[in-house]
Amino acid sequence: MTLILTRSVIRTLLADAVEDVEHAVARAHRELAVGQAKLPAPPAMRLRDEEGTGEGNAGADGAFLAMAAASAPDRLATVKLLADLPANRARGLPVQRSAVLAVDARTGACAALLDGAELTRIRTAAATAVATRALARPDARTLGLLGTGPLARAHVRALLPGRPYEHVLIWGRTPANAQALAGWVTSELGLPAKVFADPRSVTEHADVLCTLTPARDPFVHGPWLKPGQHINAVGAPPRPDHRELDTAAVLRCRIVVDAYETARAKSGEVLIPLAEGALGEEDFRTELGSVLTGEVPGRTADDELTLFNSVGVGLQDLAVARLLIDRAGERGLGLTVDLAG
Structure with a gap:
């Protein structure tokens, strides 16, 4: 089963977790330093937005970053797809949007899909x-x-x-x-x-x-x-x-x-x-x-x-994703679906 966590649920789960998030992020960076986690540089895919409107936005380059990471201690591999779209300002939309996909590092099963906005702000x-x-x-x-x-x-x-x-x-x-x-x-x-x-x-x-x-x-x-x-x-x-x-x-x-x-x-x-x-x-x-x-x-x-x-790196997203998955399980929050069904 795959856990889906919306922005509002993530906000609820992280409301009282300031110290826990800090500890998780610190641990992730220590694991990277000692070789227990992997963090490749994210590739950037650029598309020219021919529909961009407004001064400074017309034809602005959109960038899509695949921010991947894997952690043996957290038993997860994740990728956050970050869309950085300057032309969204003229549309009244957020310039950056993202979602995090997490898979079980042992079985490859899709463990969770998480909205990236609140997660990114808090881990940053x-x-x-x-x-x-x-x-x-x-x-x-x-x-x-x-x-x-x-x-x-x-x-x-x-x-x-x-x-x-x-x-x-x-x-x-x-x-x-x-x-x-x-x-x-x-x-x-x-x-x-x-x-x-x-x-x-x-x-x-x-x-x-x-x-x-x-x-x-x-x-x-x-x-x-x-x-x-x-x-x-x-x-x-x-x-x-x-x-x-x-x-x-x-x-x-x-x-x-x-x-x-x-x-x-x-x-x-x-x-x-x-x-x-x-x-x-x-x-x-x-x-x-x-x-x-x-x-x-x-x-x-x-x-x-x-x-x-x-x-900002994908390993920070992974660390907080692990925390969120565990907290959601303890509190019975989030939606679970069978993607393979």
Whole structure:
């Protein structure tokens, strides 16, 4: 039988699972580092959308990424098909949509089909939390958020509980959305949150900075960074020509990636400086899993600038899929169908 989990059911199953998701994602990266999991770079299939309408969207290239992973400890192989369709903005539809197919690694039976939207947001924020715990200074007190969408709220839920932040600083392109996020942070978690008029002000004052926008062109610049900061570059789509940090900012940091092969194929954050000759491949070979296992150090000095370049990988989807399948079974949630019937 195959378990089908809709977005609403996934949201219910993950509502009280912040720590469990973080632990699952951390474990997945450790397993990758020691060879217990497999994670190929995702191939991208591009189609030109001849029906795209609206300024900046007509004829926009759609990309379809097959994000595969396999884990021996989790006994699963998964593939998430991610559709990244810029022309959807003009249609009033989400730019990114995805679904995850999970099969039993022992029998090959189709174990589950899961909507990808909520799963992706939660596992992305969990990966940021794992990286921040490993790389940020222990005395970090101010969290900066650049971006105000659903990914920002997921990051607040993942980063703030149980951590010693005292202030949250926010910037977004739409001031009303930034104010709404600030109000939500204060009401949900009781922390003061302040909205700034520009990304520079947030960047210059944050101990931990998260960039959470679907930017193509960089809006965080090297001279704004301060010694000892930790930056999570999260929001840019997995396209080699999109990035949130400029080359000068990346060069100031010690870089940790979620997975080297994926970053080498999809991350504008490192590929653009690489093409410019400003960065070498050895500069972004350190993977998060190697830090978590102690193979390489995390932060090496209080004044070091660290950057977690989060492209997002299929193994994170697999880890959360395993958690969801188990929780759904325990709680009797989801729909089961016989695909072979």
